[in-house]
Each structure stands twice: as structure tokens, then as C-alpha cells.
Amino acid sequence: MNQHKEGFTELGEKVSTLEKTLAEARDRIAALHVVQEVSQSLTSELHLQPLLHKILGSAVQVMGASAGSLILLDELTDELVFTVLEGGGGESLLGMRMARDKGIAGWVALNRQPIIVDDVHQDDRYYQAIANTISFHISSLICVPMVTRNKFIGVLELMHSETGRYFNKFDQQLLTTFASQSAIAIENARLHENLISERDYIIVVEDEIRKRLARDLHDGPTQLLASIVMSLSFTKELIKLAPAMVVGEIDQTIEVADRALKQLRTLLFDLRPVILETQGLIPALEIYAQRINEVEDFKISIVIEQEFERLSPKAEVSIFAVIQEAINNAKKYAKASEILLIFQVDKANNMMTVTTKDDGLGFDVRAVQKRYDERGSLGMINSLERADAINGTFTIHSEVGKGTQVILNFPLTENLLKQSR
Numbered sequence: 001m002n003q004h005k006e007g008f009t010e011l012g013e014k015v016s017t018l019e020k021t022l023a024e025a026r027d028r029i030a031a032l033h034v035v036q037e038v039s040q041s042l043t044s045e046l047h048l049q050p051l052l053h054k055i056l057g058s059a060v061q062v063m064g065a066s067a068g069s070l071i072l073l074d075e076l077t078d079e080l081v082f083t084v085l086e087g088g089g090g091e092s093l094l095g096m097r098m099a100r101d102k103g104i105a106g107w108v109a110l111n112r113q114p115i116i117v118d119d120v121h122q123d124d125r126y127y128q129a130i131a132n133t134i135s136f137h138i139s140s141l142i143c144v145p146m147v148t149r150n151k152f153i154g155v156l157e158l159m160h161s162e163t164g165r166y167f168n169k170f171d172q173q174l175l176t177t178f179a180s181q182s183a184i185a186i187e188n189a190r191l192h193e194n195l196i197s198e199r200d201y202i203i204v205v206e207d208e209i210r211k212r213l214a215r216d217l218h219d220g221p222t223q224l225l226a227s228i229v230m231s232l233s234f235t236k237e238l239i240k241l242a243p244a245m246v247v248g249e250i251d252q253t254i255e256v257a258d259r260a261l262k263q264l265r266t267l268l269f270d271l272r273p274v275i276l277e278t279q280g281l282i283p284a285l286e287i288y289a290q291r292i293n294e295v296e297d298f299k300i301s302i303v304i305e306q307e308f309e310r311l312s313p314k315a316e317v318s319i320f321a322v323i324q325e326a327i328n329n330a331k332k333y334a335k336a337s338e339i340l341l342i343f344q345v346d347k348a349n350n351m352m353t354v355t356t357k358d359d360g361l362g363f364d365v366r367a368v369q370k371r372y373d374e375r376g377s378l379g380m381i382n383s384l385e386r387a388d389a390i391n392g393t394f395t396i397h398s399e400v401g402k403g404t405q406v407i408l409n410f411p412l413t414e415n416l417l418k419q420s421r
């Protein structure tokens with residue numbers, strides 16, 4: 001009898017353990033479902049800020065945490081930045097930065113492993129500077145790395161404020177999966193935003209080119225053509241009234257037409273120097289200089305101090321664009337009489353320097369740079385980007401009254417034309 005009774009009690013205990021396990025399993029499956037759903041919805045959010053809020057908000061909610069933070073790596077400075085905060089009144093932390101190896105987040109960043117801390121106040125890694133910034137009490141926390149394609153992008157950290165509440169292994173598994181899905185979504189959104197800003201930039205640059213073309217066409221060939229039309233009407237009158245003057249008038253008209261033609265050719269070349277692709281940088285610059293010398297008051301000369309091999313198409317196009325912009329600026333602002341294009345090769349360091357030097361008015365580079373954002377011009381930014389594209393640097397030296405030097409410096413190694421053989 002007793003035996004039976006004991007058997008029943010044992011069975012009863014087993015059943016209740018099983019029921020508990022089943023209930024837990026149900027909870028976990030439900031949580032997994034939520035995570036899966038949220039993860040799926042993340043991929044459709046391409047705007048970075050709303051995405052980040054969604055990630056953290058969902059994580060806090062699913063895990064039943066009191067607060068959380070999304071701490072992203074700033075690759076430029078190698079710092080961890082508190083990018084989004086949720087709950088717990090941690091707003092004072094927003095935007096705060098810390099060295100990549102600081103605190104619990106720093107440990108996770110370094111080891112690329114999740115961590116559960118049951119009592120933050122017993123943990124040496126807990127970063128006191130952060131703790132002092134927030135008024136909110138943190139008892140335990142969980143922190144997981146966000147990594148995509150082997151690239152670390154930040155950590156996701158969740159906290160409990162009530163004493164006695166802890167995160168467990170299952171939470172860790174769930175959050176780790178969620179964090180890697182989030183990392184992919186963040187990278188996608190970043191790529192998308194980069195694409196958009198690049199597209200906007202291209203639109204602005206194209207617009208600038210169109211405006212310049214319109215202005216150049218208006219100031220140059222259009223006016224010359226108008227004057228040709230007037231001369232021709234005048235010549236028509238002359239034939240009747242003073243036939244002796246006709247030849248002289250026609251000669252003058254031919255001269256004007258010739259100038260219009262040259263200007264148009266220069267403009268076309270400016271738009272698309274085909275010869276750059278076929279014959280390379282120096283022949284293209286020679287023709288460009290020759291064309292400009294024919295129509296402008298200043299003279300352009302090319303100085304090649306050391307011979308160099310043919311460069312890659314990207315390098316040639318970039319150098320040409322930087323020189324073109326420098327010449328255009330010299331034409332617009334410098335009142336120069338001479339422009340030198342100087343090519344130097346530093347064989348020991350495998351570096352090349354291309355200098356565009358004018359003997360014009362010069363300007364205060366710093367003052368211009370300071371107010372650059374307000375000016376809405378793109379010349380210098382464009383040149384900087386061109387230099388960047390060939391891993392080079394772009395600098396301007398100028399002083400009022402002492403002319404201007406625009407210097408493009410870049411490594412030759414990666415910018416030479418790779419002979420395919």
C-alpha cells in the first residue's frame with residue numbers, strides 16, 4: 001500500500017516536472033516565433049534609424065528586459081557608441097563614446113562572445129564611468145555581439161533592474177540569433193543609405209556640370225554666333241552700299257566663326273576627352289592645353305620631371321578631372337598668365353605627384369574651407385573624392401598675391417596600368 005502511495009507521489013512529481021518543462025518549451029517556441037517574425041520584418045526596413053529602434057525595442061520586449069542599449073562600433077575612431085537606448089531613463093548615455101575595449105560591451109567586442117552577468121556590481125568589467133552617468137539601477141545583464149560576414153559592428157545589451165531577475169542560457173541563444181539577423185539588416189540598411197547619398201551626390205555633380213555647360217555655351221559660342229548673324233546681315237547691306245568693304249567684313253566674320261568653333265571643340269573635349277581613353281593622360285593633356293591656349297589669355301605648359309608608365313584608366317580619369325578643375329578655377333578666379341602641370345615621380349617611395357600651379361591672384365585657402373558648407377560649390381570636394389578614389393591625397397597651397405598650387409599625391413603601385421599578359 002505504502003509502496004503504491006510512494007509510486008503515485010513520484011509519478012505526480014514527474015508529471016508536474018514534465019508539465020513545467022512543456023510550459024517552458026511552449027514559451028520558448030513562442031519566443032522563437034516572435035524573434036523569427038521580427039527578424040523577417042527587419043530585412044524590409046532600409047532606413048537605418050527606424051531599423052535600429054525596431055531592433056532594440058523588439059529585443060527588450062521579447063526578453064522582458066527593463067532596459068537595453070544598442071552600442072555600435074564607429075570604425076573611423078574605433079570607439080563604441082551608445083546609438084539607441086530603451087527604457088531605464090538612460091538617455092544621458094545617448095551618443096556617449098568609449099574605447100573599443102572598455103566595459104562589458106568592450107569585452108564582448110574583443111571576444112566576439114555573448115556574456116551573461118548576474119550581478120554587474122561584482123563584475124570588474126562593469127564600466128564605472130557609464131554606471132555613474134545613469135540613475136537607473138541595473139542588477140543583471142546580457143550582452144551579445146553583432147557580427148556579419150566576420151565583421152564586428154556592435155553589441156546588443158539588455159538589463160534587468162529588479163534584483164533576483166536573471167538572464168539564462170536560452171535567452172542567450174535567442175538573443176545571439178536575433179543579433180546576427182539584426183547585424184545583417186543593419187549592414188543592408190547602411191549599404192542602402194550609402195547608395196542613396198552617392199546617388200544624390202551624383203545628381204548634384206551632374207547638375208553642376210550642366211549648369212557650367214549652359215553658362216559656358218551662353219558666354220562663349222552663343223554670343224559669337226549672334227555676332228556672326230549680325231555681321232552677315234551687315235555684309236548683305238554692304239554688298240549694295242559699299243562692295244569694297246565686303247571682303248574685310250567677311251574676313252572678320254570668319255575669324256569670329258573660327259573662335260566659336262574652337263570654343264565648341266574645347267567644350268566638347270571638356271565633356272568627354274575620348275583621347276584620354278585611347279592615348280592616355282599626357283596626350284590628352286597636351287591637346288587640352290593646346291585647345292585652351294588657343295582661346296584663353298593664359299598659357300598652359302606640361303612639365304614631366306620623371307618619365308612614368310601608363311596609369312590605370314581610373315587613375316588617368318581621376319588625375320585629369322583634378323587638373324581640369326584646377327585649370328577651371330585658375331581661369332575663373334586667378335587671372336593667371338601661366339599655368340604649369342608638373343609631373344614628379346618619387347621612385348624610392350613609389351609615389352607620384354601631380355601639381356597644377358598658377359601664377360595668379362591666390363586666395364586664403366583656410367577661409368574658403370571654413371565656409372565651404374555654406375557655399376554650395378563642389379570643386380574641392382570633387383577633387384578630394386577623386387584623390388580618395390586612387391588612395392591619394394589632395395592639397396591646395398595658396399596665398400593672396402602668390403598664386404595657387406593644387407597638389408595630387410598618390411601611390412603608383414596600385415595605380416599603374418596592369419599589363420594583361
Ligand SMILES: Nc1ncnc2c1ncn2[C@@H]1O[C@H](COP(=O)(O)OP(=O)(O)O)[C@@H](O)[C@H]1O
Pocket residue numbers: 326329330333334358360361362363368377378379380381404
Ligand atoms: N586657382 C585659384 N585662384 C584663386 N582663387 C581660387 C583658385 N582656386 C579656387 N579659388 C577660390 O576657392 C573657391 C572654391 O573653389 P571651388 O571649390 O572650385 O568652388 P567654385 O569654383 O565652385 O567656387 C573659389 O570660389 C575661389 O574663391
Ligand SMILES: [Mg+2]
Pocket residue numbers: 325328329379380
Ligand atoms: Mg571650381
